[in-house]
Amino acid sequence: MDVALVPPLMVSTGFLPTGSLLQSLIHTCNEVCSMEKLPVLQARNISTMIRRIKLLTSLFEEIQESNGPLPPSSILCLTELFSVIRRAKFLIQDCKDGSFLWGLMQTEFVSNQFYVLVKELGRALDILPLSLLKVTADIREQIELLHRQAKRAELFIDLKELERREELLVLMGSNSEKNKGFIDSVKVKDILCSIGLRNTMDYEEETLKLEAEAHKQAGSGGLIVVSNINNLTSLVSYCKSIIFIDDEFEKPSKEDLKVQSTPSNRYYDHSSSSQSLIPNVPDEFRCPISLDLMKDPVIVASGHTYDRNSIAQWINSGHQTCPKSGQKLIHMALIPNYALKSLMQQWCEENNVPQVQSSPSSSSDLERSNSKRDLYEHAVDHISVVKAAVDAVKLTAEFLVGKLATGSPDIQKQAAYELRLLAKTGMDNRRIIAEAGAIPFLVILLRSHEPRIQENAVTALLNLSIYNNNKILIMAAGAIDSIVNVLESGNTMEARENAAAAIFSLSMIDDCKVTIGKRPRAIPALVGLLKEGTPAGKKDAAIALFNLAVYNANKVSVVFAGAVPLLIELLMDDKAGITDDALAVLALLLGCSEGLEEIGKSRILVPILIDLLRFGSPKGKENSITLLLGLCKDGGEEVARRLLMNPRGIPSLQGLAADGSLKARRKADALLRLLNRCCFQSQNQIG
Numbered sequence: 079m080d081v082a083l084v085p086p087l088m089v090s091t092g093f094l095p096t097g098s099l100l101q102s103l104i105h106t107c108n109e110v111c112s113m114e115k116l117p118v119l120q121a122r123n124i125s126t127m128i129r130r131i132k133l134l135t136s137l138f139e140e141i142q143e144s145n146g147p148l149p150p151s152s153i154l155c156l157t158e159l160f161s162v163i164r165r166a167k168f169l170i171q172d173c174k175d176g177s178f179l180w181g182l183m184q185t186e187f188v189s190n191q192f193y194v195l196v197k198e199l200g201r202a203l204d205i206l207p208l209s210l211l212k213v214t215a216d217i218r219e220q221i222e223l224l225h226r227q228a229k230r231a232e233l234f235i236d237l238k239e240l241e242r243r244e245e246l247l248v249l250m251g252s253n254s255e256k257n258k259g260f261i262d263s264v265k266v267k268d269i270l271c272s273i274g275l276r277n278t279m280d281y282e283e284e285t286l287k288l289e290a291e292a293h294k295q296a297g298s299g300g301l302i303v304v305s306n307i308n309n310l311t312s313l314v315s316y317c318k319s320i321i322f323i324d325d326e327f328e329k330p331s332k333e334d335l336k337v338q339s340t341p342s343n344r345y346y347d348h349s350s351s352s353q354s355l356i357p358n359v360p361d362e363f364r365c366p367i368s369l370d371l372m373k374d375p376v377i378v379a380s381g382h383t384y385d386r387n388s389i390a391q392w393i394n395s396g397h398q399t400c401p402k403s404g405q406k407l408i409h410m411a412l413i414p415n416y417a418l419k420s421l422m423q424q425w426c427e428e429n430n431v432p433q434v435q436s437s438p439s440s441s442s443d444l445e446r447s448n449s450k451r452d453l454y455e456h457a458v459d460h461i462s463v464v465k466a467a468v469d470a471v472k473l474t475a476e477f478l479v480g481k482l483a484t485g486s487p488d489i490q491k492q493a494a495y496e497l498r499l500l501a502k503t504g505m506d507n508r509r510i511i512a513e514a515g516a517i518p519f520l521v522i523l524l525r526s527h528e529p530r531i532q533e534n535a536v537t538a539l540l541n542l543s544i545y546n547n548n549k550i551l552i553m554a555a556g557a558i559d560s561i562v563n564v565l566e567s568g569n570t571m572e573a574r575e576n577a578a579a580a581i582f583s584l585s586m587i588d589d590c591k592v593t594i595g596k597r598p599r600a601i602p603a604l605v606g607l608l609k610e611g612t613p614a615g616k617k618d619a620a621i622a623l624f625n626l627a628v629y630n631a632n633k634v635s636v637v638f639a640g641a642v643p644l645l646i647e648l649l650m651d652d653k654a655g656i657t658d659d660a661l662a663v664l665a666l667l668l669g670c671s672e673g674l675e676e677i678g679k680s681r682i683l684v685p686i687l688i689d690l691l692r693f694g695s696p697k698g699k700e701n702s703i704t705l706l707l708g709l710c711k712d713g714g715e716e717v718a719r720r721l722l723m724n725p726r727g728i729p730s731l732q733g734l735a736a737d738g739s740l741k742a743r744r745k746a747d748a749l750l751r752l753l754n755r756c757c758f759q760s761q762n763q764i765g
Contacts, residue, residue, distance in 0.1 A: 100142045103160050107135040110167045118274050119181050120173050123192040127166050133224050144212035158202040166195050177287035178273045179310045185239045193233040200228030245269055285314050363422050366402050375419055376412040380405045383415050390513040394547045398554050410551045411515030471507055475514035482519040494534035501541035508545035517555050524560035529569035536564050537576045543583040566603040575615035578607050582622035595632040605639040613655055620659035633670040642676040649686050661701035668708040684720045691730040703745045710752055718756045
């Protein structure tokens with residue numbers, strides 16, 4: 079097998095006509111998807127590639143059926159996809175038709191070829207204008223999901239193949255003239271059987287393939303490569319003689335022929351699943367998203383069942399609908415389907431299908447091998463530790479969510495507290511807790527009259543909302559009204575303050591700013607906390623108001639809720655420690671006429687701002703000069719006169735114009751010019 083001879087298809091010489099291009103794409107995809115008797119080696123890489131190409135086939139067929147003109151960027155994308163798919167076809171064909179032993183020796187190189195193709199697939203999809211193509215919503219979502227998966231894909235090297243290769247190298251060392259006859263025939267048979275060599279016919283075919291590979295490499299691979307291939311040929315020939323003589327298998331027996339014809343041996347069917355070794359897996363046991371035999375079936379709000387990992391990835395990518403029905407999910411909880419899981423286990427036992435379970439630590443497997451490859455051992459150990467930690471968080475989250483759903487108030491309080499702590503650190507923890515279905519149950523607990531339950535629930539939601547995808551899930555669960563209730567009249571001040579912080583976190587998303595602003599009690603409740611809260615609570619309320627006021631329609635609501643006088647008071651409250659936050663909100667409120675009018679009514683604001691020009695923080699100085707400039711522009715002579723009459727006014731502005739930040743210097747210069755014009759006009763009127 080010489081995968082290095084799979085060159086990229088040159089597309090720079092021009093494009094095929096659209097019809098011919100689509101027809102070629104569909105034909106090549108069908109050739110790949112219809113391949114039979116695929117090898118055991120590179121099983122996961124091959125099956126994943128075929129599944130991706132199947133999804134692309136549906137896209138190409140829909141584009142062809144639409145029979146409309148295509149934008150130029152789509153033609154470029156389709157041309158690049160044609161190149162990638164053709165090379166994938168050649169690569170899979172090489173894995174299928176080439177020497178299994180040589181493929182095993184080059185497992186990293188071949189795996190990297192698949193990885194390169196997946197990354198090129200992702201780059202090609204970068205320029206696919208899906209919004210301009212006449213395809214169904216289902217196809218669009220599938221291709222978007224495929225695109226994201228391709229962008230996130232990582233190099234996969236089968237550690238079992240690495241282990242077999244190391245064992246094979248040890249056996250090759252045993253097959254020297256000195257040690258010949260002392261080889262462990264049982265071990266040899268097991269290793270070669272594991273890569274698909276099961277009877278004399280397989281051994282003879284492998285010998286021919288190795289000889290062909292040696293001939294191919296003679297001109298380019300070098301003497302060492304050819305020597306290694308010849309050693310493999312020698313090993314196969316020697317093992318064939320000792321294994322089938324010792325076991326009296328000089329000819330394939332009926333039993334051996336029966337084994338050979340079984341898809342789960344040398345070849346197996348990748349056409350629908352990378353995991354199923356038997357092609358006739360019942361449809362109800364396959365995940366509708368991945369088409370694989372489900373590991374952990376769960377039910378979503380629409381009543382449909384999916385594999386937990388697949389549907390969790392779907393939801394975490396921002397979707398709020400059932401992939402199968404398109405129905406909007408009223409909550410994001412994933413309920414284990416124990417009945418179906420029991421039926422699947424029974425079916426697996428009856429059909430001798432290995433039940434899919436978490437694989438044991440790969441590092442322990444490698445410890446049993448004689449490998450000297452410290453790099454791989456270190457990588458595998460790291461993966462094993464991370465996986466163990468993730469599995470532990472997953473089990474803990476699922477256990478705690480179960481307690482939230484069915485426990486007594488005391489148990490719910492404890493479970494909410496533990497989820498609160500678990501969500502405090504690590505984005506992975508926040509994602510896993512949401513996937514376990516915690517958010518809908520935490521939202522329900524916001525209505526609890528038990529102070530600690532309510533406090534723990536709102537704080538857990540605050541911590542979960544730090545993960546961006548969870549913001550969407552929290553809003554979709556209808557949490558905002560309950561959070562506003564806690565903010566307005568929570569059982570404890572800490573609950574109210576954490577509700578304000580949760581609103582700040584959720585309002586980082588623009589759509590959430592609109593949704594929260596439309597709640598008539600949300601902004602007044604924040605202003606209430608601005609008045610009544612602790613220093614930390616006032617800060618939470620101020621930054622939440624700032625985030626909401628970024629959306630223009632919310633500015634008026636903030637003004638009408640009475641925020642301006644409170645914010646000006648807080649400028650003088652050193653204990654509150656939120657001077658900069660209050661200034662930032664006031665500067666934003668200048669952007670609406672109601673805010674400008676309300677701020678202009680204050681008789682104490684100008685002296686405060688002048689002092690802040692001298693003693694404030696760099697950000698405070700910028701917002702102070704912004705307020706003064708805005709008031710002088712739109713407040714006219716009255717504000718300018720007050721500024722000129724203050725003995726510290728002009729020196730403060732001149733100092734800022736000389737030593738402030740670039741933005742502050744520019745605004746200070748503008749304000750000084752404006753004041754000069756006011757003075758000039760006043761002198762002319764007197765004259």
